[in-house]
Amino acid sequence: MGALPALVVVWPIAGACALLVLGRILPRPAVDGLALLIAAVLVFLTVRLLVDANRGPVVTWAGNWQPMPHRTVGIVLVADRFAAALVVLIAGLTAVALLFGWHYFDNLRAHYPALVLLFAAGMCGFALTGDLFDMFVFFELMSVAAYALTGLEIEDPESVQGGLNFGVINSLGAYLCLFGIGLLYAHTGQLGLAQLAGVLAGQQRETVVVVAFALISTGWLVKAAVTPFHFWLADAHAVAPAPVCVLFSGVMAPLGVYGVARLYWATFTVAIPSVAVHRMSLVLAVLTMVVGTVMCMLQRHLKRMLAYSTIAHSGMFLLGVSTLSPAGIAASAIYLCGHAAVKGALFLMAGALLAHYESLDEHRLYGRARRHRLLGVLFVTAAVLLAGFPWSATGLGKALLEESGHSVVLGVLVIAVSAGTGGVVLRAGLRIFWGLGRRPATADDAEETTGAREESDTDTPPGRTPATMLTAVLMLLLAAVTLGLPGVLGAGTGSAAGAFCDPAGYTARALHTVPAALPPAPPEVGWTGIGLGLAALSTTAAVLVAVLGLARVSRATPAGPVRMLHRLHSGHLGDYSAWLVTGCALLTGLLWLP
Amino acid sequence: MTLFPYLVAGWILLAGIYGVVRSRHLVHTVVCVSIAQSSTYVLLLAIGYQRHATAPIFGPANPPDSPVVDPVVQAMTLTDIVVSATVTALLLALVILVAKRHGTVVPDRLHALRG
Numbered sequence: 001m002g003a004l005p006a007l008v009v010v011w012p013i014a015g016a017c018a019l020l021v022l023g024r025i026l027p028r029p030a031v032d033g034l035a036l037l038i039a040a041v042l043v044f045l046t047v048r049l050l051v052d053a054n055r056g057p058v059v060t061w062a063g064n065w066q067p068m069p070h071r072t073v074g075i076v077l078v079a080d081r082f083a084a085a086l087v088v089l090i091a092g093l094t095a096v097a098l099l100f101g102w103h104y105f106d107n108l109r110a111h112y113p114a115l116v117l118l119f120a121a122g123m124c125g126f127a128l129t130g131d132l133f134d135m136f137v138f139f140e141l142m143s144v145a146a147y148a149l150t151g152l153e154i155e156d157p158e159s160v161q162g163g164l165n166f167g168v169i170n171s172l173g174a175y176l177c178l179f180g181i182g183l184l185y186a187h188t189g190q191l192g193l194a195q196l197a198g199v200l201a202g203q204q205r206e207t208v209v210v211v212a213f214a215l216i217s218t219g220w221l222v223k224a225a226v227t228p229f230h231f232w233l234a235d236a237h238a239v240a241p242a243p244v245c246v247l248f249s250g251v252m253a254p255l256g257v258y259g260v261a262r263l264y265w266a267t268f269t270v271a272i273p274s275v276a277v278h279r280m281s282l283v284l285a286v287l288t289m290v291v292g293t294v295m296c297m298l299q300r301h302l303k304r305m306l307a308y309s310t311i312a313h314s315g316m317f318l319l320g321v322s323t324l325s326p327a328g329i330a331a332s333a334i335y336l337c338g339h340a341a342v343k344g345a346l347f348l349m350a351g352a353l354l355a356h357y358e359s360l361d362e363h364r365l366y367g368r369a370r371r372h373r374l375l376g377v378l379f380v381t382a383a384v385l386l387a388g389f390p391w392s393a394t395g396l397g398k399a400l401l402e403e404s405g406h407s408v409v410l411g412v413l414v415i416a417v418s419a420g421t422g423g424v425v426l427r428a429g430l431r432i433f434w435g436l437g438r439r440p441a442t443a444d445d446a447e448e449t450t451g452a453r454e455e456s457d458t459d460t461p462p463g464r465t466p467a468t469m470l471t472a473v474l475m476l477l478l479a480a481v482t483l484g485l486p487g488v489l490g491a492g493t494g495s496a497a498g499a500f501c502d503p504a505g506y507t508a509r510a511l512h513t514v515p516a517a518l519p520p521a522p523p524e525v526g527w528t529g530i531g532l533g534l535a536a537l538s539t540t541a542a543v544l545v546a547v548l549g550l551a552r553v554s555r556a557t558p559a560g561p562v563r564m565l566h567r568l569h570s571g572h573l574g575d576y577s578a579w580l581v582t583g584c585a586l587l588t589g590l591l592w593l594p
Numbered sequence: 595m596t597l598f599p600y601l602v603a604g605w606i607l608l609a610g611i612y613g614v615v616r617s618r619h620l621v622h623t624v625v626c627v628s629i630a631q632s633s634t635y636v637l638l639l640a641i642g643y644q645r646h647a648t649a650p651i652f653g654p655a656n657p658p659d660s661p662v663v664d665p666v667v668q669a670m671t672l673t674d675i676v677v678s679a680t681v682t683a684l685l686l687a688l689v690i691l692v693a694k695r696h697g698t699v700v701p702d703r704l705h706a707l708r709g
Contacts, residue, residue, distance in 0.1 A: 144681060147681075157695035168624070171681050182634060239707075295709075
């Protein structure tokens with residue numbers, strides 16, 4: 001079925017339009033039900049696409065402008081297995097976000113589900129398209145929907161400021177990216193990824209090509225929230241409604257890393273030396289992991305804490321890409337599945353807490369949520385999974401990342417990131433739901449966002465958590481556990497990653513719709529004894545971090561470099577833009593060095 | 595091909611970003627974002643421009659093999675303008691809300707999100 005990739009993009013857009021029209025007439029439950037139905041159909045379509053893509057890539061030429069031997073004018077959607085799997089993830093999380101939103105928003109009619117569906121359409125298009133300019137257009141489609149979703153609660157001062165920061169920084173990133181696309185088009189006269197690869201095949205280290213790649217990568221990495229482009233993410237995640245955060249954190253940020261990886265393997269493997277791309281991605285990945293983890297450990301605002309852990313994990317995805325090998329890509333992909341599920345569940349539980357207690361401050365919530373035992377158990381479970389518990393998807397991805405890096409230092413760093421981010425979330429869970437440890441001080445520091453006076457997205461009465469919310473959380477956690485069991489994601493991910501890292505294969509699939517001549521040998525993907533040991537080690541370390549955090553009487557004001565780092569996150573648009581330019585220059589320099 | 599329009603485009607981009615960095619008013623910030631975007635129009639049109647070429651519409655006065663400017667970049671510019679209008683409208687709407695909720699539009703006085 002060749003029309004399926006196009007349908008995956010068109011269906012949610014049509015659904016959003018229908019919702020906006022019918023939203024004025026239909027009662028609230030009917031609007032929510034219809035939105036959920038549209039999302040369910042989208043999940044069905046994407047799963048069908050994945051099944052088809054497993055047999056062979058599904059390629060759609062818009063308007064049936066099929067390629068001719070020496071000339072192509074059409075625009076293509078290429079659903080290889082990797083892209084199709086990503087689209088399934090997008091659709092699944094969209095359905096979960098809508099399910100959770102069922103009882104969550106009270107005063108929003110059809111706008112919320114319509115925006116979520118538009119957002120999903122943009123992300124699906126970005127994942128599937130084989131055309132550079134279309135990537136930009138879908139990037140902007142998802143961005144605009146995302147800005148609106150961030151500022152959804154227009155009554156809340158933090159929410160609108162977060163939306164504005166997000167909008168300005170991402171727009172600037174997108175324009176740098178478009179500038180790069182323009183330069184590339186001026187140089188080659190092509191926009192299709194496969195066609196570009198054909199023109200660039202004979203050229204090495206042309207200055208304009210390096211600059212163009214750097215500018216486009218900047219655009220995608222702003223979305224991925226890689227340091228020093230990450231500032232907007234914490235602001236946006238802290239203020240966006242919880243179900244929206246599931247999509248932001250679970251797929252939108254990782255899509256940026258996917259964009260860079262796709263672009264490199266489909267187009268630039270010859271034109272840019274692999275050592276330069278390796279250096280660029282490795283430096284940024286390590287920087288991101290360190291900054292994300294340190295900032296995560298300093299937070300008491302629950303959603304900001306989760307946001308910084310997403311930044312750290314974004315660095316882990318980039319670390320997998322930096323190996324420039326199918327093994328690294330497979331590791332990142334599996335880690336992404338685990339991250340999306342666990343982080344999604346945590347954001348939803350933070351949303352449930354906000355609905356019950358109108359606060360997201362770890363210190364003020366101390367011991368207050370003792371009544372919600374089930375939620376507490378789930379929260380602590382999710383924190384342990386986040387740390388990379390053995391036989392979970394996060395654990396498997398983390399173990400594979402450590403093995404694919406072939407470096408003890410990087411392995412230790414990955415364990416430290418997992419243990420740090422997981423441990424802090426575990427500490428917060430034990431404090432909030434079980435009242436463990438000493439009571440933390442609740443004094444406010446002008447230099448930080450505490451989340452003490454958050455406005456709830458809903459007026460659900462405090463009491464039982466609605467069944468739809470719990471179902472959404474349970475589904476995500478179940479996915480995180482089952483996906484990590486031996487044999488579930490193993491061989492398929494390996495061969496999909498092998499095909500992803502095969503430039504000749506991509507050109508063959510996109511332009512000639514025949515399988516590549518020699519599919520490269522897929523990497524081994526699965527649990528090993530060492531992997532299990534490392535997973536157990538990082539879980540233990542996370543528990544240790546949590547216990548140490550609980551034992552400390554009150555947090556001394558961070559001193560020295562940590563305080564400096566804290567102050568860099570100023571919430572000021574001008575600072576963020578300056579960092580954007582600095583980062584772009586850094587990125588270009590790293591690519592340019594011989 | 596001359597280098598001049600490319601330099602102009604690069605200059606406008608940097609001027610726009612500089613404006614965002616130094617901005618003291620959020621409406622000014624949003625306008626500077628649009629300025630940064632307008633650099634891409636200059637760039638795209640410069641790429642497609644050819645001396646002595648006409649619009650890419652073929653007819654009796656303009657037979658199919660006569661020189662025309664590149665229609666692809668023109669289509670891209672149009673798309674870009676649509677994107678720009680959407681983004682600018684949305685950002686301005688957010689600025690209005692910031693003014694309502696914070697009572698200020700000076701970036702230095704917005705303190706809701708830190709650390």
